Amino acid sequence: MFALGLIGLLVRRNLIFILMSIEVMLNAAGLAFVVAGSRWMQPDGQVMFIFILAMAAAEVAVGLALVLQFYHLHKSLDADAASEMRG
Amino acid sequence: MQPLFYGAAAIAILSTIMMLSRLNAVHALLYLIVSLLAVAVVFYTLGAPFIAALEVIIYAGAIMVLFIFVVMLLNLGERATELERTWVKAKMYIGPMILAAILIAEFVVMLSQTRVTAHSAGVVGPKEVGAALYGPYLIGVELASFLLLGALVGAYHLGVRKREGVSKGNHVDTYERRTAARGDLVRAGTDRTAGAA
Numbered sequence: 648m649f650a651l652g653l654i655g656l657l658v659r660r661n662l663i664f665i666l667m668s669i670e671v672m673l674n675a676a677g678l679a680f681v682v683a684g685s686r687w688m689q690p691d692g693q694v695m696f697i698f699i700l701a702m703a704a705a706e707v708a709v710g711l712a713l714v715l716q717f718y719h720l721h722k723s724l725d726a727d728a729a730s731e732m733r734g
Numbered sequence: 735m736q737p738l739f740y741g742a743a744a745i746a747i748l749s750t751i752m753m754l755s756r757l758n759a760v761h762a763l764l765y766l767i768v769s770l771l772a773v774a775v776v777f778y779t780l781g782a783p784f785i786a787a788l789e790v791i792i793y794a795g796a797i798m799v800l801f802i803f804v805v806m807l808l809n810l811g812e813r814a815t816e817l818e819r820t821w822v823k824a825k826m827y828i829g830p831m832i833l834a835a836i837l838i839a840e841f842v843v844m845l846s847q848t849r850v851t852a853h854s855a856g857v858v859g860p861k862e863v864g865a866a867l868y869g870p871y872l873i874g875v876e877l878a879s880f881l882l883l884g885a886l887v888g889a890y891h892l893g894v895r896k897r898e899g900v901s902k903g904n905h906v907d908t909y910e911r912r913t914a915a916r917g918d919l920v921r922a923g924t925d926r927t928a929g930a931a
Contacts, residue, residue: 663759663805667766670797671750674773685780690862693785694871697863700792701878705885707797711804712892718808 662717666710673703738840739779745833746772752829759805763798764830770794771837778844784860 677696684692746769753765770793777786867875 661759663801663808664754664762667753667762667801670766670793671753671769674770674793678773678776681777681780681782681785685782685858688858690858690866693782693858693863694867694874696785697788697867698871698874698878700788701882704792704797705881707800708885708889709892711800712889714804715807716892 662714666707666714669710670703670707673699673706738844739776741840742772742775742779742837745769745836746776749830749833760802763801763805764827765833766801767794767798768830768833768837770798771834775837775840775844778841781857783857784863 677699680692680695680699682692684690684695749765749769749772753762753769756762756765770789774786774789774794777783777789
């Protein structure tokens, strides 16, 4: 799952797909935490998943606001259009 | 539990691959929702029902609604109605519906089995999670609240600056289109008010 999210992050050039791939990667990391927590019968893995969940919610809120700004600036969702900042 | 776990994991990986290979954002979102539900079923089979519920409520509920709202906001062009017409083909919904039906079948099987094996499986319930969350991880909870507050303020800041510049022209554009098009809904509404008056 993490590898799939990373592949999606690298392959796709659409900003919404990049954000979705980041969600998949965070979800895979949380899945690893929960699997480890259930392997050793400890609640710490689920606590870490709750923290990852909060972090993903915050990240996606800011990221989607940035995507809206980007779309009104460039009229496209191509990540290559953001290369105007190079020196 | 083992075949249910492997089935849900296979559905998760398959729907993630389908999500990455879609060209349309809405179809990709459908497959992503199915993927998150499959991961929720995986959590349930692993003995974490509280996390499964949180996954469905927050990921598949709140975060996907945010994505859908942004996709909807970004398609406010002239081609919006044509795109809607091409999206609502029933062919595009068959794949996610089949995968979701398999997930529902797995969940029903699990609910029929949990009467027998509720306490034999290694279930870490919400009670232990809550005790750990507000015991040794209290500072983490406070930091998460700081992070969410910062995200709230940041997203509001970014959204407000967008609204000052662009939304007025957008509103005029949609209003002109709506009045110039005289669609069926508008005409039906005027007829009804004229008949009532």
